[in-house]
Amino acid sequence: xxxxxxxxxxxxxxxxxxxxxLNLEIKSGEIFGFLGPNGAGKTTTIKMxxxxxxxxxxxxxxxxxxxxxxxxxxxxxxxxVPDNPEIYDRLNGIEYLNFIADMYGISKEERTKKIEYYxxxxxxxxxxxxxxGSFSHGMKQKLVLTSALLNDPNLFILDEPMVGLDPKSSFNxxxxxxxxxxxxxxxxxxxxVMEVAEKLCDRIAIINKGKIIALGTMEELRAxxxxxxxxxxxxxxxxxxx
Amino acid sequence: xxxxxxLIKTDLNxxxxxxxxxxxxxxxxxxxxxxxxxxAMLSLIPTYVLFLVSLEKLYVSFRQIGQQSYFLLTGFLxxxxxxxxxxxLYVMSKYYFSNDLMHLLPLPIKPSHILTSKFITIMVSEYxxxxxxxxxxxxxxxxxxxxxLLYWIYTLLALITxxxxxxxxxxxxxxxxxxxxxxxxxxxxxRTISSxxxxxxxxxxxxxxxxxxxxxxxxxxxxxxxxxxxxxxxVRNLGLVFPPSMWGALSLANYNKVIxxxxxxxxxxxxxxxxxxxxxxSERIFFDGLIGxxxxxxxxxxxxxxxxxxxxxxxxxxLAIAKKELKMLIKTPIYLMNSVGGVIIGPIxxxxxxxxxxxxxxxxxxxxxxxxxxxxxxxIGMIGALGILNSVGATTFSREGKNFWIQxxxxxxxxxxxxxxxxxxxxxxxxxxxxxxGCILFIIRLDIxxxxxxxxxxxxxxxxxxxxxxxxxxxxxxxxWSNPQQAMKQNLNVLIGMGVGVLYGGALIILVKFMLNKxxxxxxxxxxxxxxxxxxxxxxxILKKLIEKQFREL
Ligand SMILES: Nc1ncnc2c1ncn2[C@@H]1O[C@H](COP(=O)(O)OP(=O)(O)OP(=O)(O)O)[C@@H](O)[C@H]1O
Ligand SMILES: [Mg+2]
Numbered sequence: 001x002x003x004x005x006x007x008x009x010x011x012x013x014x015x016x017x018x019x020x021x022l023n024l025e026i027k028s029g030e031i032f033g034f035l036g037p038n039g040a041g042k043t044t045t046i047k048m049x050x051x052x053x054x055x056x057x058x059x060x061x062x063x064x065x066x067x068x069x070x071x072x073x074x075x076x077x078x079x080x081v082p083d084n085p086e087i088y089d090r091l092n093g094i095e096y097l098n099f100i101a102d103m104y105g106i107s108k109e110e111r112t113k114k115i116e117y118y119x120x121x122x123x124x125x126x127x128x129x130x131x132x133g134s135f136s137h138g139m140k141q142k143l144v145l146t147s148a149l150l151n152d153p154n155l156f157i158l159d160e161p162m163v164g165l166d167p168k169s170s171f172n173x174x175x176x177x178x179x180x181x182x183x184x185x186x187x188x189x190x191x192x193v194m195e196v197a198e199k200l201c202d203r204i205a206i207i208n209k210g211k212i213i214a215l216g217t218m219e220e221l222r223a224x225x226x227x228x229x230x231x232x233x234x235x236x237x238x239x240x241x242x
Numbered sequence: 243x244x245x246x247x248x249l250i251k252t253d254l255n256x257x258x259x260x261x262x263x264x265x266x267x268x269x270x271x272x273x274x275x276x277x278x279x280x281x282a283m284l285s286l287i288p289t290y291v292l293f294l295v296s297l298e299k300l301y302v303s304f305r306q307i308g309q310q311s312y313f314l315l316t317g318f319l320x321x322x323x324x325x326x327x328x329x330x331l332y333v334m335s336k337y338y339f340s341n342d343l344m345h346l347l348p349l350p351i352k353p354s355h356i357l358t359s360k361f362i363t364i365m366v367s368e369y370x371x372x373x374x375x376x377x378x379x380x381x382x383x384x385x386x387x388x389x390x391l392l393y394w395i396y397t398l399l400a401l402i403t404x405x406x407x408x409x410x411x412x413x414x415x416x417x418x419x420x421x422x423x424x425x426x427x428x429x430x431x432x433r434t435i436s437s438x439x440x441x442x443x444x445x446x447x448x449x450x451x452x453x454x455x456x457x458x459x460x461x462x463x464x465x466x467x468x469x470x471x472x473x474x475x476x477v478r479n480l481g482l483v484f485p486p487s488m489w490g491a492l493s494l495a496n497y498n499k500v501i502x503x504x505x506x507x508x509x510x511x512x513x514x515x516x517x518x519x520x521x522x523x524s525e526r527i528f529f530d531g532l533i534g535x536x537x538x539x540x541x542x543x544x545x546x547x548x549x550x551x552x553x554x555x556x557x558x559x560x561l562a563i564a565k566k567e568l569k570m571l572i573k574t575p576i577y578l579m580n581s582v583g584g585v586i587i588g589p590i591x592x593x594x595x596x597x598x599x600x601x602x603x604x605x606x607x608x609x610x611x612x613x614x615x616x617x618x619x620x621x622i623g624m625i626g627a628l629g630i631l632n633s634v635g636a637t638t639f640s641r642e643g644k645n646f647w648i649q650x651x652x653x654x655x656x657x658x659x660x661x662x663x664x665x666x667x668x669x670x671x672x673x674x675x676x677x678x679x680g681c682i683l684f685i686i687r688l689d690i691x692x693x694x695x696x697x698x699x700x701x702x703x704x705x706x707x708x709x710x711x712x713x714x715x716x717x718x719x720x721x722x723w724s725n726p727q728q729a730m731k732q733n734l735n736v737l738i739g740m741g742v743g744v745l746y747g748g749a750l751i752i753l754v755k756f757m758l759n760k761x762x763x764x765x766x767x768x769x770x771x772x773x774x775x776x777x778x779x780x781x782x783x784i785l786k787k788l789i790e791k792q793f794r795e796l
Pocket of ligand 1: 041
């Protein structure tokens, strides 16, 4: 469903090559984990998929739609949760959710049902009437998650979603991701937490200096590495550059 | 001291974006934007030249009655007033609402050091805004009056110190206001209303004092005799509204006498003393207004849950965007004061100045009543001008700031973006329009038809103005700000927008002036409307292209 063809992106007029000729194909119904050390190019790749950074080269195709040609159609299928939830801090929670739902054109019944369900699940339903400026980091994160789930995305993209979530919420989030896959949707997320990737992901890619250095299921990754026990060891071995 | 210098350096760098300006000079795509900026600045020159020419005439008329020192007083008062009113806004946002406070507060720095660094940054902004007003006065006076070297030395001293005292006053006023309005609940609203009330009050009392002084002077015996005898008569009487301005004017006008020296000393000494007083006060009251600012009221009420269904409402995308824009404008004090405050205070000033003028408004009213077409056309022009003066269009994308990613990742049509954001601006013009009409009604009677004409055509005229601002803002949105003030007050897009707006509006005015008395008034209205609608369509097409491109590539 999601295809990245020869994607490259550099910053500062080519001085920093953040993503280097990257190819990736992700199938429907897959939970895909994106790992890599700090500054490897994960956030850059994700921003190119969601329409925030234009690739210097290459194409991104989602269900046959070129993300950068027919961007409105692509965006209506994607939901994105950034690593840093900067949202309108002068609005209150419910105003923000309504705004997002209006942009997706979601009916009143549908949005009420979803808002009720997810805010209860994430335990922020009592704060919906407060302005977002009063929210903690985790609460903002949960509000963005809720807003991203309002439109039943075909592709759910999250950048380090577990950071700042309490144990129960991150458990719930993992459940949501699983359920989406069972419905044939695709989940793509970056993380630094090895156990999460190991337990949750159908396939994993490890990126370093803008290039994919390993790709496959846990089994396949194990087959490539000398240290065969945990993902952590494989990760450390592969990204260890002298 | 080292701490203080490094604070000042950092604050100047952050506020004026020195590092990022250097950075953007290197980027190629910025260059043609600089060109556009240059053109816009050039378009302001004719207006400025007009200002200079009329100043020169003013000087000549004062010299005819031997009171050219009053010309200097006008310069001092005018520029110090500008500093004071801008200062209120600058101080409010810089002392109390900038994001760096969160990082500065936990550090072991004295409040007076924080304030000093911020004060100096604001001084720089104030110089930039008020020197173009101050300089022409002293230069025209100096050249025309063939003055000596000492005049220019005094001028230099005055030039450096004139913003200090008004800015000190603004700082103290705001610090007191923030201390005593630091009340849980509707803090922002209370503060906004009290500052608007305060500004109106100040303006009113200024005009009142001036009026009383004027009256006393005219009624006093031997006015004309005194006028001829004392070259500083007007300054001494009318300068009472703000004595430091009077001292400044007296010192320059009498530079070759002893009172010149005493007055310049007074001028400089009060500035320094005022600054010291502010620093002294800041140690006591600055934190009182600040603490609690970061804390926002959270109800944590369970009862909110039940009416979730009720508070959930479905809106068309463009209406949702307009509503969100207005909400953000109203809930951010800095935006509220700049946009809403502007459209309200403008017309109020006009009325106040007419009313405290005491001289009967009869002749004026009579003149206006016999020229209704002019009144209507001018009002349409004023409401149209609000479209750019309210700064809403020219900062609409900049105001998104770090939240810009939200709308860039949502499937929003460019059409909805344009419509929603224009609507938000129109809402303010409606408000401004009502205030303006209310003000006009104080002076003359308007029939329903005229009121409708003013409102409808005025609002239509404000659309292309707003769009001009939006076009400039989407070309170079200023997204990397840490303080909402930067998005609105320190955003060059507003100034560029005004430049282009003056060109566009000027062309329309010239056209209307040309048609006046040649074509029937209804013919003029229809031609004007047609041109406005064509502009709206053309600008919409340009905006759509630009929004699609910039939302993708920024
Ligand atoms: N706005 C930017 N300007 C210049 N260089 C940037 C910018 N954003 C990222 N980079 C550079 O691009 C490279 C990849 O950054 P990216 O944010 O994609 O890393 P990441 O894998 O998400 O790292 P992390 O795990 O720390 O989030 C880094 O070398 C970084 O310095
Ligand atoms: Mg990252």
